[in-house]
Amino acid sequence: KLVEIKDLAIKKPLKTEACDNHSYTARETHGEWVESPRMRVSKYLKGARKREGLTQKEVCQKLKIQQSNYSNMERGERSIPVRLTPKLAKLLDVKSKMLDEKKVEKSLQERKRAS
Secondary structure (H helix, E strand, O other): OOOOHHHHHHOOOOOOOOOOOOOOOHHHHHOHHHHOHHHHHHHHHHHHHHHOOOOHHHHHHHHOOOHHHHHHHHHOOOOOOOOOHHHHHHHHOOOHHHHOHHHHHHHHHHHHHHO
16 A cells, blocks of 8 residues: 555655565666766766866856756756867866767777777
8 A cells, every 4th residue: 555645744654566676777777878978978077067166057157158058968968069178178177088079989989999
């Protein structure tokens, strides 16, 4: 039996009818794109921003770009424009090659060949 909404006020633990203890990898859940160069760059971008202690809003103000565009870059829904790569790299104190999808892809292919 599932907990009814009226019971939530007394903070009873929620129960589910079926519980699957199998742990899924990101690749199993989202497919191969999650390990794509674009997603690797977007994760790196977000991590670098957080490491520098900046909010998306602050990054956008300094680079004079719209926050929706930057947010899409961090989520991997949009590539980082070539003209923006050096500015972002300087602001986040990272190497620009780490923000370039093509260079990341090339590096991944070289690593695959080596192993």
